[in-house]
Amino acid sequence: MLPRLDCIAAIATAPGRGGIGVVRVSGGNIALLISEILGKRLSPRCAIYSSFLDSQKQTIDQGIAVFFPAPHSYTGEDVLELQGHGGPAILQIVLQRCLESGARIAQPGEFTQRAFLNGKMDLAQAESVADLIDATSSQAARSAMRSLQGDFSKAIQKLVNQLIHLRMLVEAMLDFPEEELDSTDIFQRNTQLDGLLGELKKILSLAQQGSLLREGAHIVLVGQPNVGKSSLLNRLSGEEVALVSEIPGTTRDVIRQAIQIEGIPFHIIDTAGLRESQDSIELMGIARTHSMLEKADAILVILDARSHISEQDKKILEKLPQGIPRLYIFNKVDLINQSPRVDENEYHIYLSAKTGMGLELLRERLLSLVGWHQEAGVYMARERHLQALQDAKSILETATGELSRVELFAENLRMAQEKLSLITGEFSSDDLLGEIFSRFCIGK
Numbered sequence: 001m002l003p004r005l006d007c008i009a010a011i012a013t014a015p016g017r018g019g020i021g022v023v024r025v026s027g028g029n030i031a032l033l034i035s036e037i038l039g040k041r042l043s044p045r046c047a048i049y050s051s052f053l054d055s056q057k058q059t060i061d062q063g064i065a066v067f068f069p070a071p072h073s074y075t076g077e078d079v080l081e082l083q084g085h086g087g088p089a090i091l092q093i094v095l096q097r098c099l100e101s102g103a104r105i106a107q108p109g110e111f112t113q114r115a116f117l118n119g120k121m122d123l124a125q126a127e128s129v130a131d132l133i134d135a136t137s138s139q140a141a142r143s144a145m146r147s148l149q150g151d152f153s154k155a156i157q158k159l160v161n162q163l164i165h166l167r168m169l170v171e172a173m174l175d176f177p178e179e180e181l182d183s184t185d186i187f188q189r190n191t192q193l194d195g196l197l198g199e200l201k202k203i204l205s206l207a208q209q210g211s212l213l214r215e216g217a218h219i220v221l222v223g224q225p226n227v228g229k230s231s232l233l234n235r236l237s238g239e240e241v242a243l244v245s246e247i248p249g250t251t252r253d254v255i256r257q258a259i260q261i262e263g264i265p266f267h268i269i270d271t272a273g274l275r276e277s278q279d280s281i282e283l284m285g286i287a288r289t290h291s292m293l294e295k296a297d298a299i300l301v302i303l304d305a306r307s308h309i310s311e312q313d314k315k316i317l318e319k320l321p322q323g324i325p326r327l328y329i330f331n332k333v334d335l336i337n338q339s340p341r342v343d344e345n346e347y348h349i350y351l352s353a354k355t356g357m358g359l360e361l362l363r364e365r366l367l368s369l370v371g372w373h374q375e376a377g378v379y380m381a382r383e384r385h386l387q388a389l390q391d392a393k394s395i396l397e398t399a400t401g402e403l404s405r406v407e408l409f410a411e412n413l414r415m416a417q418e419k420l421s422l423i424t425g426e427f428s429s430d431d432l433l434g435e436i437f438s439r440f441c442i443g444k
Contacts, residue, residue: 006027006028006104007025007026007027007028007030007033007102007103007104008025008026008027008103008104008105008106008107008110008111008114009023009024009025009026009095009098009099009103009104009105009106010023010024010095010105010106010110010111010442010443011023011024011091011092011095011442011443012024012081012443012444013086013091013443015088016088017086017087017088018086018087019085019086020063020083020084020085020086021083021084021085021086021087021090021091022081022082022083022084022443023081023082023084023091023094023095023098024079024080024081024082024111024443025079025080025081025082025098025103026073026074026075026077026078026079026080026106026111026114027077027078027103028070028077028078029078030078030079030080030103031078032101032102033080033098033101033102033103034065034067034080036053036055036101037052037053037082037097037098037101038050038051038052038053038065039051039053039057042065042066042067042080043067044067044068044069044072045066045067045068045072046066046067047064047065047066048064048065048066049062049063049064050062050063050064050065052065052082052084052094052097053097054097055097055100060090060093060094060097061084061085061090061093061094062084063082063083063084063085064081064082064083064084065080065081065082065083066080066081066083067079067080068080068081071118071120074111074115074120075111075114075115075118075120076114076115076118076119076120077114077118082094082098105442106442106443107437107438107442108437108438108439108440108441108442109130109436109437109438109439109440109441109444110437111443111444112126112129112130112437112440112444113126113433113437116425116433121148121150122150122153122424122425122426123423123424123425123433123436124147124152124153124156124385124423124424124425125147125148125149125150125153126425126436126437127147127382127436128144128145128147128148128152128380129148129440129444130439130440130441130444131144131147131214131380131382132144132145132148133441133444134214136216136258136260136265137213137260137263137264137265138263139213139262139263139264139378140213140214140263140265140380143210143213143214143378143379143380144214144380146377146378146379146380147210147379147380151377151379152207152379152380152381152385152423153423153424155203155379156203156420156423156424157424158199159196159199159200159203159392159420160417160420160421162192162195162196162199163196163413163416163417163420164417165192166189166192166193166196166413167410167413167414167417169185169188169189169192170189170406170409170410170413171410172185173185173189173406174406174407174410189403190403193396193399193400196396197393197396197397197400200389200392200393200396201393203379203389204386204389204390204393206377206378206379207379207381207385207386207389208371208381208386209371209372209373209378209379210378210379210380210381211381211382211383211385211386212264212370212371212372213263213264213265213378213380214380214381214382215265215383216258216264216265216266216267217264217265217266217267217297217298217366217370218267218269218295218296218297218298219266219267219268219269219296219297219298219299219300219366220269220271220292220293220296220298220299220300221233221268221269221270221271221300221302222271222293222299222300222301222302222316222320223301223302223303223313223316224304224310224312224313224316227302227303227304227331227332228302228304228331228332228353228354229270229271229302230255230270231331231353231354232300232302232329232331232353233255233257233268233270234353235353235356235359236257236259236268236359236362237257237259237268238259255269255270255271256268256269256270257270261363261366261367262363262367262372264367264370264372266366266370269292269296271292271293293320293321293324294321296321296324297324297325297370298324298325298326298327298366298369298370299320299324299325299326299327300326300327300329301313301316301317301320301326301327301328301329302329302331303328303329303330303331304330304331304332305330305331305332305333305335305336305338305350306332306335306336308330309328325369325370326347327347327349327362327365327366327369328347328348328349329349329351329362330348330349330350330351331351331352331353332352332353332354333350333351333352333357333358334352334354334355334357338350339357340352340357340358340361341358341361342361342365346365346368347365349361349362349365384422384423385423388419388420388422388423389419389420389423391419392416392419392420395412395415395416395419396412396413396416398412399412399413399416
C-alpha cells in the first residue's frame, strides 16, 4: 500500500481543445482538498454540478464533481474527478489549484500503478489499460478489453493452479523410494504434465496472435530500381505516399506507411532500389535499405514479371539476410497480358501494382506470412508475456526428461510456476514496474 496522504493530480483527458476536460485527484484522504476547491462535502459516487473555487473563493470554472471514496475507486484510494470545460488554459488553472491544495503532479501511469499496488487489478490487467488506449483497430481494442476484464489473467492463473496441484503430487512422491511409487500416481503425474503443456501451448498461440495485433509487422519492400516498389506501397496504402517515376532511383530514402489488413497493423517500408551506383545520396539510401532488412519481420522482393528473376535480381537475393520470411512479387503482369495468380509454392505472387489486380492475393499471403489466423479469445500480449510463456514451456519440456529424477522434476515445476507468475505481477521487481508504468500517459 502507498502512503495514504500522498495525493496526486493530473489532467486525464487528451491535450488540446474539447468540450469537456477532466482533472483527476487520488490520495489517501482528500476531504480537505475537496472542501477548499468545492466549498462543500460530497456524497460518495454522486455527480453534482458545482463551481471550482480558487484560494479567494472566486469561481475559476464550473462543471461536474464526483467523489469515489476508498476502496471503491479506480486506484483503491479516495478519488476526485473534476469535469469542467476542455480548454487547455482552464484545465491548467484547475490542476494548479489542486496542487495548491496539497496534491502533486502524477507521474506517467501512476494512477494505474496505484490500482495495481492496491490490489484493484493485476499487472497484466494494468498493462491492458495502456493497450486499450493505444489500440489502432477494433480487433485490438476488443482484445485489450478482454485482458482488462481479466480473461488473460484467469487463463494464466488456471495454469498456475494446475502447476501447484502437480507440484503437490510430486512433493508427496519425493517421500517414497522409486520402487514404492504407486503406478496410479505415476499415471496421474504424466497425465497432468501432458495436459499442462497442451494448455500452455494453446495460451502461447493466442498470446502470439495478440502480440501481432498490438505490435503489427514490419514489411520491407526490396528490389531493383523501377520495378514498382513505390507503386505497390501507394496501392496498399490507398494514397500517394511515395513519388512514382519512370526514372530509376527516384526513391532515395526510406518511406514508411502504416496500413491495416483485417485489423492487423502492418508497417510497410519502401526502400531505395538496390543497384550499383556512384551517386553518394543514392548510396546512403541503399545503406539504409540493408539496415531496414535486418529488422524486418518479412521481406517483399519486388521483381519484374517480364524478366522473371534476372542476374541482377539474383545478386540482390544473395545479399538478403537469411531466416526472414519472404514473398516474391512479380509485378507488371498487365504489360504481358497475364492474370494475377499465386504459384503452387504460395510464395510467388503475380500482380499489377499499377491496376491493383492481385492485391487481394497479396493481402491474404501477408497475413499468412506473419502467422495470423483468425481465432477466438485472442489475448493482447506484450513481449514480456510471450517471453515468460516461452520460458515456462521450455522448462516444462525439459521437465519431461527428468521424470526419473524426482527432485529435478520438482525444481523445474517450481521454476515454471515462477515464470508464469511474472505475467500477473505476483513476482515483479520494482525496476520492472517502473519500466512498465513509465510508458503510460500522464493521467492514467
